Amino acid sequence: MNSTPQLDLHPDAESLNAFVEQALGAVEREQVLSHLAGCGRCRQVVYLAQAAAKVELPATVAASRPWFAGWRWAWVPAAALAAVAALAVTFYPWPGGFRTKHAAVAPEVAKVVPRSEIQAPASVLPEKRSAETARTAIPPATFKSATKSAQSGVLPPSLAEGGQLAEAPAGETGAALSFHGESYAPLTASGAVGSGSGEEQAIGGQANAALFKPQPVVAPWPQQTLQKRRAEALERNAAATPASQANLRAMDSPQTVRTTSFAAAMPRSGAQPAAGNSLAVSMKRPMVLTSALAGIGGLKLPNGTMPVSAAVASRQTLALDTAGALFLSEDAGLHWEPVTQQWTGRAIEVRKVKAASDAAAPAEAFELMNEAGLTWTSADGRGWKAK
Amino acid sequence: MAYLEGVGIVSSQSVAVGAASGLTTVLEAIRPGVSESLLEELWQECEAAGWGLGRDEFNGILEHIGTAQNFGQTQGETASRQQQATFFRSLRLADLVLARACASGHEGAWEHFLVLYRQPLVRAAIAIAGSETVGRELADQLYAELYGLTTRDGERRSPLDSYRGRGSLIGWLRTTLAQRHVDHYRRTRRERSIEEAEGFEVPAAEAEPEKPGAELAALGKAIEEALRGREAEERLLLAAYYIDGRTQFEIARVLGVHEATVCRKLRRAVDDLRKQVLKNLQRTGLSKRAAQEALGADPRDLDLNLKKMLQNPQRAAFQEKASR
Numbered sequence: 001m002n003s004t005p006q007l008d009l010h011p012d013a014e015s016l017n018a019f020v021e022q023a024l025g026a027v028e029r030e031q032v033l034s035h036l037a038g039c040g041r042c043r044q045v046v047y048l049a050q051a052a053a054k055v056e057l058p059a060t061v062a063a064s065r066p067w068f069a070g071w072r073w074a075w076v077p078a079a080a081l082a083a084v085a086a087l088a089v090t091f092y093p094w095p096g097g098f099r100t101k102h103a104a105v106a107p108e109v110a111k112v113v114p115r116s117e118i119q120a121p122a123s124v125l126p127e128k129r130s131a132e133t134a135r136t137a138i139p140p141a142t143f144k145s146a147t148k149s150a151q152s153g154v155l156p157p158s159l160a161e162g163g164q165l166a167e168a169p170a171g172e173t174g175a176a177l178s179f180h181g182e183s184y185a186p187l188t189a190s191g192a193v194g195s196g197s198g199e200e201q202a203i204g205g206q207a208n209a210a211l212f213k214p215q216p217v218v219a220p221w222p223q224q225t226l227q228k229r230r231a232e233a234l235e236r237n238a239a240a241t242p243a244s245q246a247n248l249r250a251m252d253s254p255q256t257v258r259t260t261s262f263a264a265a266m267p268r269s270g271a272q273p274a275a276g277n278s279l280a281v282s283m284k285r286p287m288v289l290t291s292a293l294a295g296i297g298g299l300k301l302p303n304g305t306m307p308v309s310a311a312v313a314s315r316q317t318l319a320l321d322t323a324g325a326l327f328l329s330e331d332a333g334l335h336w337e338p339v340t341q342q343w344t345g346r347a348i349e350v351r352k353v354k355a356a357s358d359a360a361a362p363a364e365a366f367e368l369m370n371e372a373g374l375t376w377t378s379a380d381g382r383g384w385k386a387k
Numbered sequence: 388m389a390y391l392e393g394v395g396i397v398s399s400q401s402v403a404v405g406a407a408s409g410l411t412t413v414l415e416a417i418r419p420g421v422s423e424s425l426l427e428e429l430w431q432e433c434e435a436a437g438w439g440l441g442r443d444e445f446n447g448i449l450e451h452i453g454t455a456q457n458f459g460q461t462q463g464e465t466a467s468r469q470q471q472a473t474f475f476r477s478l479r480l481a482d483l484v485l486a487r488a489c490a491s492g493h494e495g496a497w498e499h500f501l502v503l504y505r506q507p508l509v510r511a512a513i514a515i516a517g518s519e520t521v522g523r524e525l526a527d528q529l530y531a532e533l534y535g536l537t538t539r540d541g542e543r544r545s546p547l548d549s550y551r552g553r554g555s556l557i558g559w560l561r562t563t564l565a566q567r568h569v570d571h572y573r574r575t576r577r578e579r580s581i582e583e584a585e586g587f588e589v590p591a592a593e594a595e596p597e598k599p600g601a602e603l604a605a606l607g608k609a610i611e612e613a614l615r616g617r618e619a620e621e622r623l624l625l626a627a628y629y630i631d632g633r634t635q636f637e638i639a640r641v642l643g644v645h646e647a648t649v650c651r652k653l654r655r656a657v658d659d660l661r662k663q664v665l666k667n668l669q670r671t672g673l674s675k676r677a678a679q680e681a682l683g684a685d686p687r688d689l690d691l692n693l694k695k696m697l698q699n700p701q702r703a704a705f706q707e708k709a710s711r
Contacts (some may be wrong), residue, residue, distance in 0.1 A: 013562040018553035020562075022643045023477065025459040030619055039620035043568055043631055048565035050640050052511035053558065 610666030
């Protein structure tokens with residue numbers, strides 16, 4: 001190709017710019033087109049002007065953006081805020097709901113218990129109301145399971161193998177179960193319900209007692225309080241189980257606001273005087289209740305675990321955790337309350353059965369079975385009778 | 388008369404009663420100029436008073452622009468009043484009065500111009516030059532000219548006087564920058580090539596190329612005829628794509644059409660061109676097969692000046708000589 005001699009006359013900047021901006025009439029446009037077809041210089045001018053306009057365009061667009069254009073990423077913090085609000089609403093301890101029964105600190109039991117003092121468990125009927133002699137019924141199997149699950153290095157295996165926990169002075173040993181709330185209603189075999197805020201109660205069996213120490217309602221706990229309690233508990237229970245520590249750590253979370261300590265349902269320690277070696281037991285397992293249901297039939301127990309067995313009859317739901325503790329819910333698993341043990345051994349299964357042909361009794365009843373295969377029945381899930 | 392009034396050639400105010408005055412009125416109607424009402428409307432719209440432009444001065448600018456460009460009509464045609472009004476309404480009057488106010492040295496207009504166009508001018512110059520240093524130098528040089536540092540016959544002359552409001556002022560500034568840069572590049576490239584040529588030995592004269600055969604000569608002639616018959620837009624497409632090596636997207640932006648349209652038009656132009664070349668070859672006496680074989684000739688064997696062929700021989704003369 002030969003080089004082309006350039007045209008002497010070119011369209012001025014006005015015409016070229018008007019051509020690019022489509023501002024020329026048909027005649028003028030045709031003239032410019034015809035010139036551009038044969039003039040490399042003017043084509044180059046047009047290309048360069050277009051390139052400059054392309055550079056300028058984003059700046060112009062950015063300058064003319066509406067005031068709300070900078071908020072296009074605002075949905076991120078907004079979504080986060082909405083999520084936090086949803087969590088707060090979900091886990092807020094509503095006054096009429098799950099506030100007092102379960103707002104409690106973790107049971108704290110620490111005492112040296114001679115192994116020789118361990119005796120067989122007795123019945124779980126309430127008998128004493130003395131804080132000084134309060135004892136907590138600790139089903140051996142329950143405690144064993146809890147100990148195993150907690151991977152405790154403090155509790156000797158011998159205790160978990162079927163021994164009992166001896167009683168210990170309240171506040172120092174024994175089952176010092178403190179609950180924050182208006183009333184805590186651990187259900188006993190007789191249906192007795194501890195009540196009365198500010199009144200110290202002790203519900204125990206023959207050699208078992210639970211010390212209930214109602215305190216002013218403090219739920220939701222402030223974060224500082226939670227941390228303080230956590231630190232104190234850790235200090236007192238240096239040998240706390242990893243699981244317990246994990247649960248204590250969970251107190252820091254917002255969910256802890258609704259944390260519930262089901263002391264009566266948790267592995268409890270008691271102390272019975274006996275000769276032999278001593279045993280230090282420290283239990284602190286605040287349970288975290290989540291409204292999210294999971295596990296069997298979407299159930300999730302207050303301690304965060306899934307039930308190993310559950311039964312639903314009428315409006316009541318019963319569930320057993322891995323430790324053999326029984327929980328009762330009347331709102332399809334949203335809230336749980338522990339059921340005082342009225343059976344021997346470790347409960348392994350709960351199921352719904354047809355009630356006896358009694359017109360007064362409900363058509364459905366519950367049946368609970370322990371490791372030994374013995375069964376107990378209950379019409380309301382609270383009171384149990386050996387079958 | 389009613390028709391003239393209806394189409395806007397004759398305003399109701401200028402319609403005179405009587406045959407004697409009728410001809411005068413018609414002549415008055417098609418006389419170049421802006422009607423009072425339109426002038427008032429446009430003058431108010433572009434806020435020319437803010438830049439110190441009175442109605443008379445504004446009217447003079449409009450009349451000058453309209454007359455110089457024949458109101459956008461082909462030379463020789465007489466634009467009607469309506470066409471004139473349409474032409475005036477299509478102008479970027481706000482930019483126009485600002486440019487004229489700047490050219491006349493209005494301080495407020497210059498301040499406004501600086502706010503609006505100083506930075507865009509620099510950015511455009513940098514983009515055009517491809518170098519910040521060269522770009523800033525280019526922008527400063529143009530800005531000095533715009534400010535009227537150049538004097539001629541004792542008067543400040545500003546290129547802004549040549550802005551006529553057909554396109555946007557920023558577009559005009561960019562195009563002016565591009566013109567300056569291209570002209571400067573072409574001028575310095577020639578100078579450089581001469582300097583460089585001095586440092587090298589003059590290459591020996593190349594052997595006289597063999598004279599193309601009859602087929603090649605016929606092919607060259609057929610291509611030339613085929614290109615000459617193409618429309619201006621097709622020739623521009625072919626030149627931009629095959630000679631300049633521009634992308635279809637770039638061409639589309641220049642023509643103001645979609646990229647797919649450019650692609651389609653290019654394909655059609657090439658197909659038509661090929662068919663036309665074949666026809667032209669067959670017209671010279673070649674058979675169809677021989678014509679197709681001739682099309683397969685090595686382009687390097689052809690002595691064709693495609694750029695020249697793409698020029699329209701009946702190209703229109705433009706008012707301004709670009710190379711200063």
